[in-house]
Amino acid sequence: MIALEERIQADGKILPGNVVAIDNFLNHQIDIALCRQMADEIYEAFKDKPISKILTIEASGIAMATLVARRFNAPLLFAKKTKSTNLHHDIYETNVASYTHGDSNRVFVSKKYLPSSDVVLIIDDFLAMGEATRGLINICEQAGATLAGIGVAVEKGFQPGGAYLREQGYPLKSLAIIDAIDEASGKITFRKEEEKA
């Protein structure tokens, strides 16, 4: 998605360790106009499937997932990181490591909001190691729900998450795939559309 790639190149802040901070339009402050275009692209990729639920994980995936859910007119369900007093029983849970935060979280979904009849589209803002996505897939498997696909804003193509998901045969749409980051020049190399699997 050209508009997203241009924005990453223009506004992404390259930090040591192959990190691109995109917190001025996606992770902290959210550019709603761009995010709407991104939701439209995800919708185009999966509109032929009978999506009944959008599944994401708190917190930074929720905004894009909300706009995707709006396009599909489907409920949004977000996996929670905190087991509140309201959410103690009848949950699917799984473990998700975060390399950005340097820790790991248990995440939870209430069983009653993910019946086996659901056809699920997983949405997340970032795909790098793939821990969060694999956690959500694991929750879908526990529920016996159908996984229709995975939509991601930014994939770091030099980390193994995306390749693993494609090898496993999951339909994956990444709007931008970063294949290389040159810390010295600030140049970001994106995978070309025809090279995306």
Add this chain to the structure above:
Amino acid sequence: MIALEERIQADGKILPGNVVAIDNFLNHQIDIALCRQMADEIYEAFKDKPISKILTIEASGIAMATLVARRFNAPLLFAKKTKSTNLHHDIYETNVASYTHGDSNRVFVSKKYLPSSDVVLIIDDFLAMGEATRGLINICEQAGATLAGIGVAVEKGFQPGGAYLREQGYPLKSLAIIDAIDEASGKITFRKEEEKA
């Protein structure tokens, strides 16, 4: 907002301690159609103000705030609970107690996304003690930004948060105000439109 009140009465689950769990349409699973109507109501209440930024706090306020931001065509900024490796410097921070979770969090906003020129609309899903809202107001004050108003989905009118904010003169729009919960009968009493200040 009648549609919201009816949904709270129909689907809200009354738990001990005057808690109404509305996680099947707002806090965990999100009914996008209802949430769009809610965003429309918030927009109507504040559309005459030159809102330049929507401010919320992760996680469960993000979905409604996204749809409000979409109506205003304004960027969304959400206060974060985790200081990631990407967000160490130049932050406004404040403390927010959570009675639901029984703990308290420091929350953070990057200074560069909240300039003093911003006209801010604060959005949150719940208003009870008002801790989260006061935390966001405190961040606006630190930034020197103009607070145009506060939009809330569900206010618990028998807790002091809403009354405090009105006393302070903040323009507050609560889409539904719960004045009483009868645990025995399950009856929820909402403040009538003409009784709302």
